[in-house]
Amino acid sequence: MMPAGLPFLFYAGAIGLLVIGISGIVLSRNLFRIILALALAEAGANLLLVLAGWHWGGSAPILGQGKALETMVDPVPQALVLTAIVIGVGIQALALALAVRAYRAYGTLDMRRLRNRMNRDIAAAAGIPAESSRDAPAGGRPTPPVPAAHRSGGGRA
Amino acid sequence: MRNLASLLFAGGLAFLLMAIAALLPFGHPPVLAGGAILEQAADQVGAANIVTAVVLGYRGLDTLGEITILFAAAAGLGLVLGRRRAGAPRDPDAGPVLRTGAALMFPLLVLVGFHIILHGHLTPGGGFQGGVILAAAFFLPLLARPGTPVDHPGLSLVEGTAGAVFIVTGLVALLTGGEFLQPLLGTGTLGTLFSAGTLPILYLALGLKVGAELAGLLARLADAETDT
Amino acid sequence: MSQIALTIALPFLAAFLLPVIGRVYEALARVLGPLVLLYCLWLVLQLWGTGDGHPVALAMGGFRPPMGITLYVDRLALLFTLLVSLMTLLLWPWQRAADSRECALTLLLAGSASGLALSGDLFNIYVFYELVSVASFGLVAVHRSGAAFVATLRYLVISGFGTVLALTGIALVYSQTGTLNLAQLAQLAPDLLAGPVGLAGFLFMLLGFGVKGELFPVNTWVPEVYATAPARASALLAGLVSKLSLLVVLRLLVLLYQQEQALQLLLLLGVLGVISGELAAWRARDLKRMLAFSSIGQLGAMFIAFSIPGNAGLLAGLALALHHLLVKPALFLLAAGWPGAVERLRGLARGGPLAAGLFVLLALSLIGVPPLPGFWAKMLLVVGLAGQESGYLLALAVVLGAAVLEASYLFRVVAQLYHRDEEAARPRPYLLDLGSAALAGAVLLSAVPFISPLGDWLAGTAAQAGDREGYIITVFPAAGRPLYSAAGGGKPALAAAGPLPEPKP
Incomplete structure (x- = not known):
C-alpha cells in the first residue's frame, strides 16, 4: 500500500526513533539512559506528527512568497509540534533535576537499586521491618558507598 | 536471554507500528482544519507566517498552556533543587579565549533573538525560537565564567510580567465582548512589521518569558552540578 | 458563559504574578491563591444558576470550529470545574504557605484541571x-x-x-x-x-x-x-x-x-x-x-x-x-x-x-x-x-x-x-x-x-x-448534516465559512 522509497524512509525514521525510545524506557536500568530514551521517543512522536501534514512538493505555509495556497503544507501539525517540543523540554529539565537529587540521596543511577532503597526507606518510615526484597541484588552485593559530601546534600535538606 | 527479550520486544513494536503506518494516507493528508486555516488566515489574523497565526491565534490556548508548562517546570525545578548553599565550590573559569568569545557573542545573540521574536509573524521563527536564543545569550557568560551571579529575582520578574501580559491581552478581549485570547487591534497590512494585531506583542511577551525561564532553568541546573 | 474561560485564565495569572507580588507584599501573596479559587468557585456557581442546562460551545479566540479550539460546557464539565475549584481550595497547602512555589503549582493544577474538564x-x-x-x-x-x-x-x-x-x-x-x-x-x-x-x-x-x-x-x-x-x-x-x-x-x-x-x-x-x-x-x-x-x-x-x-x-x-x-x-x-x-x-x-x-x-x-x-x-x-x-x-x-x-x-x-x-x-x-x-x-x-x-x-x-x-x-449548530464528507477527497467544504463572528454585546 505504501509506495517504496523516500516516504517509507520518513516513516521508518519516525517509527525507529519511537521504537528505540520506548524500548529504552522499558528495558534500561540506568536512569540517564531512560531520560535520553524518553527524549528520543518524544522526537519520534513529534516526527510522526509533523509527517501528518506532509505531501509531495509542499511549500512552507508562509504568504507573500509567491507560492500558491494549494501547495502549502498543513500548518496545524507544525504548530502542534512546536508545542510538543516545549512540553518535552519542561519534562526533561525536571527529570534531570530529580535525577541529580536522587543520585545525591542514594549514590547510584541504577533504577532497580534506587527503587529498592526507596522501598526500604518507605518501610522504615512506616515502622515495618524491611522485608527481604525479592529483586535485591543477589549475594548481598553491597551498594556503592555514598561519598560523605553527597550524603549531606540529600535527605531532608 | 535479556538481549533476546529486548530484541523481540523492539522488533514486535516496530512491526506493529509499521503495519499501522502502512495504512495511513501518507502523502495525501486530509487537510480539513488546516485547509480552512490556510484559506482564511490572511483575512482573520493577518500574519504572513501561517504557523504563527495558528500558534498565537487559532490555537492560542495551547500556547498559553505551553508557556505555563515551562513555568511549572521551572517552579518544580526550584522546589526540587532548592537553594544553592553559600560557599559551595564552582567549576573553574573557562579561560580568556572563551570569556572574550562569550562577551563578543552576547550582544549578537541578543540582537538575533529579538529579531527572530519580532519577525515571527512574517518569517519562520517567533517567540519560542527567539526566546531560546535569548536564553543562550544569557547562559553563555555563565558557562565561560561559572561564578557570574544570576539574578534569579530579576528573571522571575520578567517571567511573571511577560506571562501576565499574555493573559491580560486575552482577558481584555474577553471583557470587551469577544472571546478569551481573541486577537485585537485589527489585522493591518499583510507582510509588514506592524501587522497581525496583537500577535507581535504576544510573541514579544512569549519570547521574553521563554528566554527568562530557560535561562533560569539552565542556571539552576548548572548550580546544582557544583553544589555538593 | 464566555466567562468560564476565567477559571483557566485567572489561576494561571495568579500563579505567574505570585513570585512578583510575594516580594512586594507578602501577606497578599499568601491569600491570593485562595481568593482566586474562591472567585472561580463563585463564578461557576453563578454560571450554573444562570445557564439553562443545555450544553454550550465556546470558540476560543473567536475562531469558528474546527479551526480554533473549542470549549464544550455541558453539565458534566461545569460539575468538574466546580469540583476543581472546591477541592483545590479545601486541599490548599496551608501548612507550608511560606513557599510561594508550592502555591503557584497548586494554582496551575487548578487552572489546567479546569481546562482539561472544559476542552473540546x-x-x-x-x-x-x-x-x-x-x-x-x-x-x-x-x-x-x-x-x-x-x-x-x-x-x-x-x-x-x-x-x-x-x-x-x-x-x-x-x-x-x-x-x-x-x-x-x-x-x-x-x-x-x-x-x-x-x-x-x-x-x-x-x-x-x-x-x-x-x-x-x-x-x-x-x-x-x-x-x-x-x-x-x-x-x-x-x-x-x-x-x-x-x-x-x-x-x-x-x-x-x-x-x-x-x-x-x-x-x-x-x-x-x-x-x-x-x-x-x-x-x-x-x-x-x-x-x-x-x-x-x-x-x-x-x-x-x-x-x-x-x-x-x-x-x-x-x-x-x-x-x-x-x-x-x-x-x-x-x-x-x-x-x-x-x-x-x-x-x-x-x-x-x-x-x-x-x-x-x-x-x-x-x-x-x-x-x-x-x-x-x-x-x-x-x-x-x-x-x-x-x-x-x-x-x-x-x-x-x-x-x-x-x-x-x-x-x-x-x-x-x-x-x-x-x-x-x-x-x-x-x-x-x-x-x-x-x-x-x-x-x-x-x-x-x-x-x-x-x-x-x-x-x-x-x-x-x-x-x-x-x-x-x-x-456545529448550522449542521444537523455532516459539515464535511469523508468521501470528498479531504477537500475542505468550508470555503464559505464566514468571517469572525460578531462580538456579542
Missing part, C-alpha cells in the same frame, strides 16, 4: 493533561527526601512514557482525519477511525491518558508516590486528577470509539486493575499504601463501568467517580495523622474518636454498605454489568469479589483502631485535615436522604454526556 479539542486536552502532570511532579516532591525524589522520578518517567504514547495516538488520529476538534472527529469517526489505525490510536491514547487514572499497566507509580507525597497532594491526585483522566477517557469513548473492540479492551484493563489493585491492598501493611492500592482497584471498577455500552454504564461510572472523589481524599487526610504499619494503629480510637469514627463511616461507604451513597453507586455498576453478556458477567464476579476483599482489609484497620488492650498516645490528624475529612463525611451523610433526586440529576448529566449527536450539533 484533542490536542488541547493533551496540553492541559501535561500541565496537570508537570504541576503535580513538583507538588509530590516537596518533602525532599530521597524516597520522595525517586518516587517522583518514577512517576515522571511513567508519565513521560504516557506522553509519548498519547502524542503518537494523536498523530495517528490526525493523520487519518486531519482535524483535532472532538465534534468533527465524532462526525468522521464512523468512517475513518473504525479501522485498525483508529483502534491503535485509541490504545495509545488510552494508555497515555490512563497514567493519571491509574489504569492497569501504567499505574506502578501509585503506591510509591502516595506513600512519600504530602497527604494533601496525594488527596488531590487520587481524588481529583484521576477523575479528570476518567473524563478524558469518557469523552474519547462517547465521541470517537463506540465499537466493541475498544470497549472490550477497556473492560479487560479495568478487570486487571481491580484484581491487581485489591489484592495488593489486601497484602499492604501500612495504611497509606493500602489506600493507594485500593484506589487502583476502585478506578479499575470505574473503567469497567465505562466499558458497558450505553448510558447505564456512564451513570454507574460517574456515580462511582463522584463517590470516590469525596471519600478517598478524606481517607488520605485521615491516614496522614496515622503513619506507619496497621498494627501500630492499635487503640487509636480512644485518642481520636472523631477521626476513627469518620474512618469507619468513610470505609463503610467505600465498601458499599446499604444506606450510604457508596452502596448505591456500586449497585448501579452491578445492575449495569448484570444486564450484559459473558465477559461482563466475569467482571461482575470480579467486582463482587473485590468488595469482599475491600471489606476484609478495611475492617482489619478498623479492628486495630478500636482495639481495647493497649494504651495509645499517637499523633492525631492535623486539625485542618480532620476538618476537611469531617466535611466530606458530613456531605456523605447528608446525601443519604437525597439519593433518589441526586440519582435522577446524575442520570440526566450522564445522558447529556453520552449524547454524541448533541455534542456535534452544539459545536
Whole structure:
C-alpha cells in the first residue's frame, strides 16, 4: 500500500526513533539512559506528527512568497509540534533535576537499586521491618558507598 | 536471554507500528482544519507566517498552556533543587579565549533573538525560537565564567510580567465582548512589521518569558552540578 | 458563559504574578491563591444558576470550529470545574504557605484541571493533561527526601512514557482525519477511525491518558508516590486528577470509539486493575499504601463501568467517580495523622474518636454498605454489568469479589483502631485535615436522604454526556448534516465559512 522509497524512509525514521525510545524506557536500568530514551521517543512522536501534514512538493505555509495556497503544507501539525517540543523540554529539565537529587540521596543511577532503597526507606518510615526484597541484588552485593559530601546534600535538606 | 527479550520486544513494536503506518494516507493528508486555516488566515489574523497565526491565534490556548508548562517546570525545578548553599565550590573559569568569545557573542545573540521574536509573524521563527536564543545569550557568560551571579529575582520578574501580559491581552478581549485570547487591534497590512494585531506583542511577551525561564532553568541546573 | 474561560485564565495569572507580588507584599501573596479559587468557585456557581442546562460551545479566540479550539460546557464539565475549584481550595497547602512555589503549582493544577474538564479539542486536552502532570511532579516532591525524589522520578518517567504514547495516538488520529476538534472527529469517526489505525490510536491514547487514572499497566507509580507525597497532594491526585483522566477517557469513548473492540479492551484493563489493585491492598501493611492500592482497584471498577455500552454504564461510572472523589481524599487526610504499619494503629480510637469514627463511616461507604451513597453507586455498576453478556458477567464476579476483599482489609484497620488492650498516645490528624475529612463525611451523610433526586440529576448529566449527536450539533449548530464528507477527497467544504463572528454585546 505504501509506495517504496523516500516516504517509507520518513516513516521508518519516525517509527525507529519511537521504537528505540520506548524500548529504552522499558528495558534500561540506568536512569540517564531512560531520560535520553524518553527524549528520543518524544522526537519520534513529534516526527510522526509533523509527517501528518506532509505531501509531495509542499511549500512552507508562509504568504507573500509567491507560492500558491494549494501547495502549502498543513500548518496545524507544525504548530502542534512546536508545542510538543516545549512540553518535552519542561519534562526533561525536571527529570534531570530529580535525577541529580536522587543520585545525591542514594549514590547510584541504577533504577532497580534506587527503587529498592526507596522501598526500604518507605518501610522504615512506616515502622515495618524491611522485608527481604525479592529483586535485591543477589549475594548481598553491597551498594556503592555514598561519598560523605553527597550524603549531606540529600535527605531532608 | 535479556538481549533476546529486548530484541523481540523492539522488533514486535516496530512491526506493529509499521503495519499501522502502512495504512495511513501518507502523502495525501486530509487537510480539513488546516485547509480552512490556510484559506482564511490572511483575512482573520493577518500574519504572513501561517504557523504563527495558528500558534498565537487559532490555537492560542495551547500556547498559553505551553508557556505555563515551562513555568511549572521551572517552579518544580526550584522546589526540587532548592537553594544553592553559600560557599559551595564552582567549576573553574573557562579561560580568556572563551570569556572574550562569550562577551563578543552576547550582544549578537541578543540582537538575533529579538529579531527572530519580532519577525515571527512574517518569517519562520517567533517567540519560542527567539526566546531560546535569548536564553543562550544569557547562559553563555555563565558557562565561560561559572561564578557570574544570576539574578534569579530579576528573571522571575520578567517571567511573571511577560506571562501576565499574555493573559491580560486575552482577558481584555474577553471583557470587551469577544472571546478569551481573541486577537485585537485589527489585522493591518499583510507582510509588514506592524501587522497581525496583537500577535507581535504576544510573541514579544512569549519570547521574553521563554528566554527568562530557560535561562533560569539552565542556571539552576548548572548550580546544582557544583553544589555538593 | 464566555466567562468560564476565567477559571483557566485567572489561576494561571495568579500563579505567574505570585513570585512578583510575594516580594512586594507578602501577606497578599499568601491569600491570593485562595481568593482566586474562591472567585472561580463563585463564578461557576453563578454560571450554573444562570445557564439553562443545555450544553454550550465556546470558540476560543473567536475562531469558528474546527479551526480554533473549542470549549464544550455541558453539565458534566461545569460539575468538574466546580469540583476543581472546591477541592483545590479545601486541599490548599496551608501548612507550608511560606513557599510561594508550592502555591503557584497548586494554582496551575487548578487552572489546567479546569481546562482539561472544559476542552473540546484533542490536542488541547493533551496540553492541559501535561500541565496537570508537570504541576503535580513538583507538588509530590516537596518533602525532599530521597524516597520522595525517586518516587517522583518514577512517576515522571511513567508519565513521560504516557506522553509519548498519547502524542503518537494523536498523530495517528490526525493523520487519518486531519482535524483535532472532538465534534468533527465524532462526525468522521464512523468512517475513518473504525479501522485498525483508529483502534491503535485509541490504545495509545488510552494508555497515555490512563497514567493519571491509574489504569492497569501504567499505574506502578501509585503506591510509591502516595506513600512519600504530602497527604494533601496525594488527596488531590487520587481524588481529583484521576477523575479528570476518567473524563478524558469518557469523552474519547462517547465521541470517537463506540465499537466493541475498544470497549472490550477497556473492560479487560479495568478487570486487571481491580484484581491487581485489591489484592495488593489486601497484602499492604501500612495504611497509606493500602489506600493507594485500593484506589487502583476502585478506578479499575470505574473503567469497567465505562466499558458497558450505553448510558447505564456512564451513570454507574460517574456515580462511582463522584463517590470516590469525596471519600478517598478524606481517607488520605485521615491516614496522614496515622503513619506507619496497621498494627501500630492499635487503640487509636480512644485518642481520636472523631477521626476513627469518620474512618469507619468513610470505609463503610467505600465498601458499599446499604444506606450510604457508596452502596448505591456500586449497585448501579452491578445492575449495569448484570444486564450484559459473558465477559461482563466475569467482571461482575470480579467486582463482587473485590468488595469482599475491600471489606476484609478495611475492617482489619478498623479492628486495630478500636482495639481495647493497649494504651495509645499517637499523633492525631492535623486539625485542618480532620476538618476537611469531617466535611466530606458530613456531605456523605447528608446525601443519604437525597439519593433518589441526586440519582435522577446524575442520570440526566450522564445522558447529556453520552449524547454524541448533541455534542456535534452544539459545536456545529448550522449542521444537523455532516459539515464535511469523508468521501470528498479531504477537500475542505468550508470555503464559505464566514468571517469572525460578531462580538456579542
